[in-house]
Amino acid sequence: MYPILILLIVLLIYGVAYILYGKRLLERKIVKADPSRLTPAYEKFDGVDYVPANKYVLYGHHFASIAGAGPIIGPATALAWGWFLPLLWVLFGNIFIGAVHDYTAIMASVRHGGVSIMTISENVMGRKARYIFLAYVWFALVLVLAAFLSVASGIYADIPTAATLAILYMPIALLFGILVYKVGINVKLATLISLILVVVGIAYSFYAPTYLTYEGWVIVLALYSIIAAALPVWYLLQPRDYLNAYLLWSFVLLAIIAPLLLPVIRFTGPPIVNFVAKGGVIGAPSGSPPAGADIAWFWPTVPLTIACGALSGFHSVVGSGTTSKQLSNELDALLVGYGGMLTEGAVSSLAVILPAALVWDFAAIAQSAGLSTDLLLKAGLNITATPNILRLGAAPRFYTAYGFAQALAWSRLFGVEVFPQLFVGFRTFAAWALTSFVLTTLDTSNRLARFAWVEMFDWLKARKPTIHKLITNRWIASIIPVVLGAVMAYPSLPDPIDPTRVIRAYSIIWPAFAGTNQLLAALALLTSTLWVYAVLKVKGASSFLMLIPAMFLWVTVTLALIIWLIYVVPYLPGLYIAGTGTIVAISVALDFLLIVLFARGLKAARIK
Numbered sequence: 001m002y003p004i005l006i007l008l009i010v011l012l013i014y015g016v017a018y019i020l021y022g023k024r025l026l027e028r029k030i031v032k033a034d035p036s037r038l039t040p041a042y043e044k045f046d047g048v049d050y051v052p053a054n055k056y057v058l059y060g061h062h063f064a065s066i067a068g069a070g071p072i073i074g075p076a077t078a079l080a081w082g083w084f085l086p087l088l089w090v091l092f093g094n095i096f097i098g099a100v101h102d103y104t105a106i107m108a109s110v111r112h113g114g115v116s117i118m119t120i121s122e123n124v125m126g127r128k129a130r131y132i133f134l135a136y137v138w139f140a141l142v143l144v145l146a147a148f149l150s151v152a153s154g155i156y157a158d159i160p161t162a163a164t165l166a167i168l169y170m171p172i173a174l175l176f177g178i179l180v181y182k183v184g185i186n187v188k189l190a191t192l193i194s195l196i197l198v199v200v201g202i203a204y205s206f207y208a209p210t211y212l213t214y215e216g217w218v219i220v221l222a223l224y225s226i227i228a229a230a231l232p233v234w235y236l237l238q239p240r241d242y243l244n245a246y247l248l249w250s251f252v253l254l255a256i257i258a259p260l261l262l263p264v265i266r267f268t269g270p271p272i273v274n275f276v277a278k279g280g281v282i283g284a285p286s287g288s289p290p291a292g293a294d295i296a297w298f299w300p301t302v303p304l305t306i307a308c309g310a311l312s313g314f315h316s317v318v319g320s321g322t323t324s325k326q327l328s329n330e331l332d333a334l335l336v337g338y339g340g341m342l343t344e345g346a347v348s349s350l351a352v353i354l355p356a357a358l359v360w361d362f363a364a365i366a367q368s369a370g371l372s373t374d375l376l377l378k379a380g381l382n383i384t385a386t387p388n389i390l391r392l393g394a395a396p397r398f399y400t401a402y403g404f405a406q407a408l409a410w411s412r413l414f415g416v417e418v419f420p421q422l423f424v425g426f427r428t429f430a431a432w433a434l435t436s437f438v439l440t441t442l443d444t445s446n447r448l449a450r451f452a453w454v455e456m457f458d459w460l461k462a463r464k465p466t467i468h469k470l471i472t473n474r475w476i477a478s479i480i481p482v483v484l485g486a487v488m489a490y491p492s493l494p495d496p497i498d499p500t501r502v503i504r505a506y507s508i509i510w511p512a513f514a515g516t517n518q519l520l521a522a523l524a525l526l527t528s529t530l531w532v533y534a535v536l537k538v539k540g541a542s543s544f545l546m547l548i549p550a551m552f553l554w555v556t557v558t559l560a561l562i563i564w565l566i567y568v569v570p571y572l573p574g575l576y577i578a579g580t581g582t583i584v585a586i587s588v589a590l591d592f593l594l595i596v597l598f599a600r601g602l603k604a605a606r607i608k
Contacts, residue, residue, distance in 0.1 A: 070308025093310025269360025313520025403427030
């Protein structure tokens with residue numbers, strides 16, 4: 001199989017899906033987007049959360065916010081099943097679940113004044129649903145913070161130049177926000193100025209690494225998340241995400257270009273390794289009985305590995321929590337919501353799975369490309385010690401495969417002798433892109449956790465106004481979820497099989513985060529489906545195109561989380577049994593309560 005063939009197939013599928021499924025079905029027939037209808041960004045303008053944005057700026061902000069580590073770490077982990085099954089799940093999830101879920105969550109929020117998907121659940125399922133949904137979302141966001149704090153801290157500790165670039169992005173983003181929203185400079189000119197500074201920052205970062213331990217980065221990033229989540233959205237969050245998007249688009253564009261430069265190079269990875277992987281793939285601790293047992297069936301456990309790349313409930317919270325408050329025109333939602341999800345899918349399929357499938361067997365790809373062992377050693381690749389991609393951890397799988405594929409492609413133009421330099425440069429660039437994804441998610445997650453926390457206690461406002469004011473203070477509401485996430489992210493555990501390495505917290509937290517995230521997607525899509533059915537009065541085949549994928553996802557993820565709770569949780573360290581295990585158990589219980597309320601809401605809508 002040739003990479004260029006997969007590239008063309010994926011791009012064709014995305015293009016057709018955007019036009020037929022997105023524009024013609026969702027936008028025109030189901031939601032009936034109206035450009036003349038005033039959006040909440042204008043109706044409720046407050047200069048903090050409700051701020052109308054240029055659709056391209058908002059697309060960049062939304063894409064950068066939703067595209068955390070999920071579309072990268074998840075597919076890299078799922079390579080244990082081979083490259084074809086993860087690619088199939090990403091494409092199926094993107095088109096029929098993820099992009100539909102993202103778009104309808106944004107539009108449902110816009111039509112209800114910019115409220116969250118949790119509040120919309122109250123409108124279609126009753127008041128109990130809202131508070132149950134809020135609690136579920138808040139717990140899920142704590143796991144997002146824990147997982148991403150660990151991922152980002154690990155990469156910054158291992159690749160210090162990535163930390164330097166992330167730090168430099170902050171003042172540049174602040175400058176962009178001031179230029180556009182305070183000085184009134186044209187967006188294009190402000191973008192040009194800012195991107196020139198970003199390029200300078202990239203060049204500087206290569207020579208100025210920022211050193212800090214993993215534990216130190218957990219603390220620093222936790223403090224950053226608290227501060228960034230409490231600032232006005234235009235001040236840092238929106239401009240930083242917008243500028244980050246250019247780095248991420250460049251990252252995806254290079255992933256598209258590379259196969260075009262390798263027309264005669266074949267994949268070296270097997271399409272399918274096995275339909276059943278070892279328990280370590282779904283978070284069983286190294287050395288424990290389930291780690292080596294065949295318990296990770298591709299279905300239903302794939303949602304415990306691949307999160308945001310295929311679909312993500314977190315997106316519905318972003319879309320209805322921040323994006324809907326910035327949408328200036330209903331027609332912009334297709335690009336921002338449906339297009340944003342397809343762009344994230346392109347990250348997984350073209351920038352993670354495709355490069356890994358290409359360079360899977362390091363010796364085979366080196367031989368076919370005419371690269372000597374000495375040249376690979378010069379690049380830092382010991383193919384004897386690490387013969388294939390599966391011998392690496394999830395994050396190194398990604399940036400090693402991406403760096404190798406890019407260096408292989410461009411060395412065909414500039415000569416094989418520059419392969420080592422190209423590999424190091426592109427591997428570093430991939431690490432920068434990954435941490436850029438993660439960092440944008442951290443402050444967005446905490447902002448959304450703050451929103452959910454405040455909504456959960458709105459019943460207290462009339463009864464105990466003083467207490468309500470205290471516990472819903474934006475700083476307190478920002479601190480609580482980050483502290484809980486940091487406590488779970490902080491430890492580095494010794495590997496019982498290899499004492500020379502440590503196990504970062506994200507490898508334990510990831511299945512819990514991914515599973516609760518995917519279950520949130522099922523619940524959010526069911527809520528949107530009920531909104532379409534009961535409020536928009538769209539029935540028949542169109543409503544079933546949302547209901548069937550939502551129910552399939554709900555069954556899949558519920559089974560996966562039950563498997564994880566039974567087989568994996570008993571062998572986790574005590575902190576994670578008390579933390580992630582408890583959160584997932586509570587989430588599954590809330591999940592069953594919500595599905596009952598959904599069934600009642602659907603029945604009531606049919607009677608009406």
